[in-house]
Amino acid sequence: MATSADPSLDDRETESRRDPADYEIPNPQPRPQGEEEELLRIWARPRGWRIISAVNNTVVGIGYLGAAFLFFLLAGVLALLMRTQLAVPGNDFLSQELYNQIFTVHGTTMMFLFAVPAVEALGVMLLPQMLAARDLPFPRLSAFAIWAYVVGGFAFFSTIFFDLAPDGGWFMYTPLTLKEFSPGDNADFWLLGIGFIEISAIAGAVEIVVGTLKTRPPGMSLAKMPIFAWAMLIFAAMIIFAFPAVILGTMLLEIERSFGWPFFTADKGGDPLLWQHLFWFFGHPEVYIIFLPAAGLVSMIVSTMARRPLIGHDLIVVALIGTGFFSFGLWVHHMFTTGIPSLSLAFFSAASMAVAIPSGIQVFSWIATIAASKGKFRINTPSLFVLGFLFIFTIGGLTGIMVALVPVDFQVHDTYFVVAHFHYVLIGGMVFPLFATFYYWTPMVSRNPLSERVGRWVFWLMFAGFHIAFFPMHLTGLRGMPRRVWTYPEGVGWDTLNMVSTIGAYIFAAGVLVFVVDLIRRFRPVITGGSSPDNPWQAGTLEWLPSDVYSTRSIPLVTSREPLWDQPNLSKEVEEGRHFLPNAPTGERETIVTSAVDGKPQYIIRMPGPGFAHVAAAVFTAAFFLLLTVKMVTLAAACAVAAVVAFLLWSWGLDKGPGKGEVDIGGGISLPTYMSGPSSHAWWAMVVLIIVAASLYLSYVFSYLYLWVVSPQVWPDAASSALPDAVWPLASAGLVIAAAGLVLAAGRLLPPPGRKSPAVAVCLALAGVLLVAALGLNIWSHWQAGVRPAQDAYGAMVYMAAVLDGQLVLAVLFLLGVAAVRSVVGRLDRVWRVSYENAALLSWYCAAQMLVGLVLVNGFPRVAG
Amino acid sequence: MVDRRLQRPPSTTIGTILFLLWGLVIWGLQFSASYLAHTWLCRLGASAAVIDAAIAGLTVLAVALIAPLALQPDWSARLAGVRGGEADAGHLKTVARAVALLSILAAVWTGLGALMVEACVLGR
Numbered sequence: 001m002a003t004s005a006d007p008s009l010d011d012r013e014t015e016s017r018r019d020p021a022d023y024e025i026p027n028p029q030p031r032p033q034g035e036e037e038e039l040l041r042i043w044a045r046p047r048g049w050r051i052i053s054a055v056n057n058t059v060v061g062i063g064y065l066g067a068a069f070l071f072f073l074l075a076g077v078l079a080l081l082m083r084t085q086l087a088v089p090g091n092d093f094l095s096q097e098l099y100n101q102i103f104t105v106h107g108t109t110m111m112f113l114f115a116v117p118a119v120e121a122l123g124v125m126l127l128p129q130m131l132a133a134r135d136l137p138f139p140r141l142s143a144f145a146i147w148a149y150v151v152g153g154f155a156f157f158s159t160i161f162f163d164l165a166p167d168g169g170w171f172m173y174t175p176l177t178l179k180e181f182s183p184g185d186n187a188d189f190w191l192l193g194i195g196f197i198e199i200s201a202i203a204g205a206v207e208i209v210v211g212t213l214k215t216r217p218p219g220m221s222l223a224k225m226p227i228f229a230w231a232m233l234i235f236a237a238m239i240i241f242a243f244p245a246v247i248l249g250t251m252l253l254e255i256e257r258s259f260g261w262p263f264f265t266a267d268k269g270g271d272p273l274l275w276q277h278l279f280w281f282f283g284h285p286e287v288y289i290i291f292l293p294a295a296g297l298v299s300m301i302v303s304t305m306a307r308r309p310l311i312g313h314d315l316i317v318v319a320l321i322g323t324g325f326f327s328f329g330l331w332v333h334h335m336f337t338t339g340i341p342s343l344s345l346a347f348f349s350a351a352s353m354a355v356a357i358p359s360g361i362q363v364f365s366w367i368a369t370i371a372a373s374k375g376k377f378r379i380n381t382p383s384l385f386v387l388g389f390l391f392i393f394t395i396g397g398l399t400g401i402m403v404a405l406v407p408v409d410f411q412v413h414d415t416y417f418v419v420a421h422f423h424y425v426l427i428g429g430m431v432f433p434l435f436a437t438f439y440y441w442t443p444m445v446s447r448n449p450l451s452e453r454v455g456r457w458v459f460w461l462m463f464a465g466f467h468i469a470f471f472p473m474h475l476t477g478l479r480g481m482p483r484r485v486w487t488y489p490e491g492v493g494w495d496t497l498n499m500v501s502t503i504g505a506y507i508f509a510a511g512v513l514v515f516v517v518d519l520i521r522r523f524r525p526v527i528t529g530g531s532s533p534d535n536p537w538q539a540g541t542l543e544w545l546p547s548d549v550y551s552t553r554s555i556p557l558v559t560s561r562e563p564l565w566d567q568p569n570l571s572k573e574v575e576e577g578r579h580f581l582p583n584a585p586t587g588e589r590e591t592i593v594t595s596a597v598d599g600k601p602q603y604i605i606r607m608p609g610p611g612f613a614h615v616a617a618a619v620f621t622a623a624f625f626l627l628l629t630v631k632m633v634t635l636a637a638a639c640a641v642a643a644v645v646a647f648l649l650w651s652w653g654l655d656k657g658p659g660k661g662e663v664d665i666g667g668g669i670s671l672p673t674y675m676s677g678p679s680s681h682a683w684w685a686m687v688v689l690i691i692v693a694a695s696l697y698l699s700y701v702f703s704y705l706y707l708w709v710v711s712p713q714v715w716p717d718a719a720s721s722a723l724p725d726a727v728w729p730l731a732s733a734g735l736v737i738a739a740a741g742l743v744l745a746a747g748r749l750l751p752p753p754g755r756k757s758p759a760v761a762v763c764l765a766l767a768g769v770l771l772v773a774a775l776g777l778n779i780w781s782h783w784q785a786g787v788r789p790a791q792d793a794y795g796a797m798v799y800m801a802a803v804l805d806g807q808l809v810l811a812v813l814f815l816l817g818v819a820a821v822r823s824v825v826g827r828l829d830r831v832w833r834v835s836y837e838n839a840a841l842l843s844w845y846c847a848a849q850m851l852v853g854l855v856l857v858n859g860f861p862r863v864a865g
Numbered sequence: 866m867v868d869r870r871l872q873r874p875p876s877t878t879i880g881t882i883l884f885l886l887w888g889l890v891i892w893g894l895q896f897s898a899s900y901l902a903h904t905w906l907c908r909l910g911a912s913a914a915v916i917d918a919a920i921a922g923l924t925v926l927a928v929a930l931i932a933p934l935a936l937q938p939d940w941s942a943r944l945a946g947v948r949g950g951e952a953d954a955g956h957l958k959t960v961a962r963a964v965a966l967l968s969i970l971a972a973v974w975t976g977l978g979a980l981m982v983e984a985c986v987l988g989r
Contacts, residue, residue, distance in 0.1 A: 155894045213878075222881070223956035314956055318963040325889035326971070329896050341907060343916075346978030347900055354971050597876035598953070709908055 023218065023750075025557040026578035035583045036553065042584050043550035044135070045527060046610045053610040055139035055548065059527050061125025062445060063145045066116035067153070073512070075109035078102045080509055083469075084462035087502035089490040099188070099486035100167035104220055105160050107170030108190060111286065112197045113153045115430055118143075119293035120204040122437060123232045127208065129543035130226050130445065132558075132574075133215040134551045134591040136207050137681045139607055140614040140650065145203040152196025153596075155626050159189045166190035169484060170255070172278055174264040174272040181256045185629060190732025191254045192625045198247050199621075201239050207690045208236035210226075213596040214681050217542070218580055218667075219558040220599040226541050226561070227303075227310065230317050230365035231296025234324040234607045237578035240688060241328065244696035246705065249278035252800070261789045261796035263703070269714035269793030273338060274706055278699060280331035285425065288327040292320055295362055298386055299442050302366045304446075304539040305383045306373035309562060319365075322358035326351055336409045340549075350768045352404035359397055363390065368530060381455030386437035386599050388463045392428025396421060399474065412496030414484075417477025435462070435515070443533045444543060447524040454518045459510030472497040540565035548577045554582035555592055557667065585663035588675050592665065593681055603675040606656060606664060613653070617646035644814075651818055654827035655682070657832040658753075676833045686838045690845045693808060697849050700804055701856060707793045708864065714792040717865030721785065728781035729858040732758070733851055735774035740847040742767035742838050743816075750823075760823040764816045767843060771809050774850060778802060782857075801853040808846045815839035877946035884945035885961050888931045888968030895927035895972050899979075907985035916984040924976030928969055935965035 021468065046053050054060065081102055085094045124142050128135055136142055159165040166186045168177040177187045212233045216225065252263040253275065262268035264275050303310045310316060329351035336345055367390070370377050377383065399421040403409045412418060435458070443449045476497045481488060488494055526532050527549075535544035540562025545552045556579045560566040573579060580601070581592055589607040594600055620643035627636035658674040665671055677683060708715050716722040746763035779802050789799035819839040822828040828836055883890070899920050906916045924925040934941040947957055 221950070221953045223953040314959045315963060317960050318967065321886065321889065321960070321964055322967050325886075325893060328893065329975075339987050341903070341984070343903055343978060343982045343984045344900060346982040347896060347903075347975055350974050350978055351896065351971070354974055356965065357970075595875050596878040597881045597947075600875060709904060 023557055025580070025666070026573045026576075027582070028578075031577040031582055035577060038584055039550040039553070040548065041542045042587070042589055043548075045549060050610070051613055053612050055135075055143045055608065055610055055614075056527075057124050057128045057135050057139065057142065058445065058460050058549075060139070060142050060146055061121055062525055062527065064117060064121030064124055064142075067146070068114050068121055071109050071113040071153060071157070072118070073107050073516070075114060075511060076509060077162075078106040078109070081837075082106065083502040083505040085486060086488070086498050088499065089488050089495055091487050094486065096486045097167065098166075100484075101160060101163075101165035103484055104172075104190070105157065105165045105321040106165050108166070108194070109153075109157060109168055110426075111290075112194055113149075113157065114288070115290040115426070116197070116201055117149055117153075118434060119235065119290060120201065121206050122293060122297070123235070125445070126441065126543055127229060127232060127553060128215070129213060129545075129547065130229060130541055131212070131220065132217040132542045132545065132552050132555050133211065134555075134589065135607055137215055137591075137593075137605060137607070138210070138685065140611065141203050142207050144618045145200040145207075147195045147615055148203075148622055149200040151198075151619055152193055152625070155321055155622070156189060156193030159186070160191075160329075164189055171283065172275075173279075174253065174275040177253065177257075178264060179260075182257075188254065188257060188629045191250045191257075192629045194246070194250055195625055196622060198243055198250075201243055202689075202692055205236040205239040205243075205692075206685050208232050209240070210681050210684045212236075214593050214684060215591055215605070216594050216599050217438075217555050217558050218592065218594055218599060218601050220325070220594070222597050222599075224434075224558060224561050224599070227299040227313065227316055227320075228293070228296035228550075230320055231292045231299075234320050235292050236814070237326050238285050238289050240692050241695050242282045242289065244282075244692055245278045245699045246282035248696055248699040249275055249282070252278070252703070254669070255800070256804070259790065261603075261799070262793055263796050264706070264801075265793075268791070269707065269711035270796070271707060271710045271793075273335070274703055274710075276335050276338065278703065278708065279360070281328070281699070282336045283334065284331040285327045287326075287422070288323055289326075290426065291429045292323060294389075294430045295320070297437050297440075298366065298389060298433050299362070300539075300541065301382050301386050301436055302369050303346035303562075304440075304537050304734060305378045305380070306369050307376050307378075308369065308373055309725070310365060311368040311372055312361070313333065313561070315361050315621050316365050319358035319361040323355060326355040326358065330355060333404060333409070335412045336406050339637075342406075349406050350403055353401060356401055363394060363397075365772065366390065379575050380439075381450075381452055381459060382436045382440035384456065384459045385432045385439065387429055388459065389432035389436065392424055392432060392466065396424030396426075396428050400425060412477055414482055415477035416473040416481045416483060416713055419483055420470050420473035420477060423473075425468075427466060430545075432462075435459075438519075439516075440537065442523065445525055445527075446522070446523045446532060447526060449533065449536065450522050451518050453516060458511050458515045458518070461514060462508055463511075465506070465508030465511055469501050469508055470504070472500045472504075476501070483751045510531075518690050523788045535564065535571075545571055553560060553577050554579035554666070556580070564756045576674070580667055580669070581637075581665045585665070586660050590673075592671070593675070593679075595679075599673055601665070601669055602679055603672045604665065605681060606659065606673060608653065611645050611650075611653070613650035617643055617650055620646055647814070648818070655822075655827075655832070655835045657827065674832075676831070676837055680834060680837070682834045682838055683841070686841045690841065693845060693849070697804060699851070700800065701852075704797045704801075704856060704860075707797060708860075711793055712864075714794045715865065716794065716861050718862045720865070722787050722859070723861055724781035724858065726858070728777060729854045732774045732777045732781070733854050735770045735777065736847045736850045736854075738775065739767040739770035740844055742770065743843045746819075746823075747833075747836060747840060750828065750833060750836065752824070753829045753831050755829060756824055756826045757829075760828065761820040764820040764823070764839070768813045768816045771812060771843075771846065771850075771857075775802065775805055775809055778805070778850075778854065798857055801857050805846075805850050805853060808842075808849060812839070812843050812846045815842055876948045880944075880946035881957065883945050883975050884934075884942060885957065885964065886936050887941070887961065888965035889971075891927050891930045892968040892971045892975070895923050896925050896975055899975060901977055903984060913984040917979045920976055920979040924972055927972040927976075931968050935969060938962045938965075944984065 043370050045056055085091050164186055212229045256263050262270040264270045264272045299310055301357045332348035333352045356746050372408055438667045439455055476494055479493050481494045554577045556574050563570055586606055589609055590604050591601045593605050595602055601667050620639045623639040660673055662670040662672050744761045746760045749757055749759045751757040782798050787798055789795050816839050822835055902919045938961055942958055
């Protein structure tokens with residue numbers, strides 16, 4: 001299969017195999033006139049209200065971070081309301097109902113609307129700069145993610161003002177959140193609101209995986225990648241595997257609430273504990289999803305402030321990977337008191353203790369790096385926040401080991417001890433590094449740094465306030481105060497401790513307020529004009545290269561982990577355009593794609609500029625879900641149509657084709673400007689999306705088998721009439737396989753460049769029809785056997801498989817349709833083929849998933865029964 | 866213009882990722898299999914001895930699968946197609962080996978539960 005614009009080159013030969021030391025860098029000649037002006041023109045940001053169409057990572061990143069920080073402030077205000085209510089016993093400052101809504105929205109906002117988006121925003125903003133890429137590989141995807149998040153997030157938060165906020169806790173346990181006990185729309189707002197965050201997080205994860213693996217500068221092998229990039233890569237991988245579980249859970253809960261399919265209702269064979277498994281399989285990795293990027297940021301800051309490379313850099317990479325993996329083996333530690341067998345609990349208790357080892361490796365590495373600086377470690381606001389993080393996070397880690405012990409957890413579960421623990425690890429482990437990041441990296445994006453003098457006040461107010469607020473909660477919890485209570489009786493030993501906690505919360509808030517005032521006074525983003533100070537910390541990594549709206553003037557050849565320390569002339573050479581891609585040879589927004597492991601140049605990616613299609617897609621998608629929540633179905637349908645049109649316009653502009661062929665990027669290298677096949681960034685993105693879909697389906701398979709274990713009595717046996725005759729699933733499987741074959745055939749029929757092939761369109765269209773027919777046949781076969789989705793958990797799971805297949809088939813129809821139309825109008829051929837490849841990949845995955853489903857739903861009861 | 870048809874083949878991406886993550890992937894599979902086996906065998910009414918043997922077997926298997934990488938990272942790296950410069954490959958081998966050692970520890974720690982806690986007994 002041809003992969004580059006030149007069909008004579010196969011996959012292996014499109015990659016430069018030369019050793020980076022042999023590149024002819026720096027380019028000896030002075031650069032031609034007008035080169036920089038052209039870069040400025042191509043990368044110019046939209047002005048005025050058109051800024052909403054911007055896709056530059058610096059603009060999107062600042063907006064994203066700003067929105068996340070605003071949610072932090074809003075959720076913080078809710079926390080102050082809670083602490084005010086709990087300051088004295090028997091208080092009626094807030095009603096019980098309002099208190100329930102406030103703690104639910106506080107937790108949901110902090111975890112979903114602040115923490116994950118904030119670290120994702122830092123990835124969007126910092127990663128391209130650290131990797132000297134001109135932007136992330138899919139700029140409109142990040143922009144779509146932020147708009148979906150902003151619209152969905154503010155719509156969700158506003159429910160608190162209308163008595164519509166969810167009130168079942170941020171984890172929304174069933175059966176409390178089923179229709180019987182939560183009849184209003186409150187829970188539905190949570191479920192559908194969280195949907196945006198899920199879409200946004202996964203879009204960001206796709207971007208980050210492909211960006212860190214494929215758009216590093218030449219010479220930056222995996223081993224030379226900055227530690228923050230490692231952290232973000234693992235963060236993104238964790239999102240890919242963890243978020244699907246909560247996506248499935250929210251789908252199941254919303255479907256049960258709306259249509260009565262009994263996934264979580266015990267007397268129909270469901271199990272409320274299934275929700276807990278699905279939620280916490282996501283929920284525990286979620287806290288490490290929040291922590292790992294913060295740890296990566298700390299590693300970068302410690303190294304700079306110690307003026308030396310990190311000690312144990314490779315071990316920190318091990319620790320990041322270890323934390324990522326171990327975090328998936330901990331989830332049941334949130335369920336120790338649910339009656340799960342002891343040996344099962346033991347596995348999770350063991351893993352919960354084991355995860356302390358990689359965290360400890362990082363902590364000792366940071367301490368060793370600071371110690372090895374031999375007194376040169378600079379104490380300033382960023383490093384104060386880092387030291388504060390070390391202290392607070394370590395205490396949180398110690399109480400984490402305590403609650404990892406099952407008998408201890410039996411005593412402290414659902415008490416304020418746990419509240420203290422997770423605030424120590426989350427505020428210590430993420431908020432303090434975030435503030436360190438603000439002070440450290442603001443000079444990269446602002447004309448003025450934040451005030452060092454005011455920063456010290458911010459730190460000490462937050463540090464002192466935090467301990468005064470949260471340390472007493474360990475004692476309050478050990479004295480028996482439960483979580484999520486709106487008040488408490490006088491004289492049980494909690495009064496003084498609660499008052500102290502409330503005072504501490506206000507001191508902490510004062511620190512944040514001082515920061516906000518300083519931010520307003522000092523922060524002037526360079527995206528509005530002007531330039532930022534040049535590398536004020538004398539750091540060694542690439543984000544401190546001189547940059548403008550086009551990022552760096554040229555993309556550097558990297559030979560070490562701290563290029564600015566090891567190549568003293570690098571900044572000057574890059575700014576003079578003497579490294580790679582000092583111009584825009586295709587006249588479009590470009591960056592270099594390099595190989596994932598060795599960092600060798602492969603091709604030039606041509607990226608889109610500002611536009612409105614992705615904004616419209618985000619707004620109408622958000623509107624669709626929100627209108628469904630309030631049961632305005634007709635308007636929701638109209639928004640769905642508008643969203644689909646917006647997605648069509650967006651996707652039509654993708655896959656621009658081979659263009660100019662190979663171009664000279666400097667250093668004696670020419671690269672193609674178009675790539676298809678496994679080296680293509682589009683291929684990688686689709687593979688990541690398929691892994692997400694597979695994780696979602698695996699969560700479904702787990703749920704199916706789990707409910708069978710719990711309620712075998714509602715499952716049919718081999719002789720039951722509830723099982724369709726075998727001919728129907730076999731026929732359905734035949735249709736699926738035929739569809740997959742047609743997609744393969746379409747690939748074989750792609751015409752030479754410049755020609756059209758109606759046969760391709762016919763194959764693709766027919767494949768879509770067969771997939772729909774297979775799905776319809778599958779559904780009908782169960783329906784005619786008398787199985788109904790609301791009858792019991794078995795029925796619900798049978799039709800849930802069809803729901804999951806159906807949503808995938810819809811996506812496949814979209815992609816097949818776009819590819820078919822492109823083949824008819826001559827925008828798809830043997831070389832110009834990315835849109836076909838993406839449609840084909842998803843189609844084959846869809847076929848595989850449908851086949852697995854047919855085997856599971858039709859075969860398993862016959863075998864197990 | 867450079868002739869890019871030159872000597873050293875690139876490192877394979879999938880192979881390198883698998884090389885780095887091998888130990889933890891095996892640990893994850895051992896962990897999942899132990900949890901699922903315990904659940905399933907308890908449901909089938911198997912004796913504690915059978916369950917303990919199954920978990921012990923999974924633990925031994927996991928350690929056996931991880932150990933070659935921990936003991937012979939050079940050979941494992943060649944098998945996985947990890948190439949690149951000496952320094953780069955050295956760093957990747959360090960990471961992979963440390964991940965493998967950590968994973969062996971984790972696999973044994975997971976399996977030890979079977980020695981200390983009785984199978985199929987409810988937690989609370």
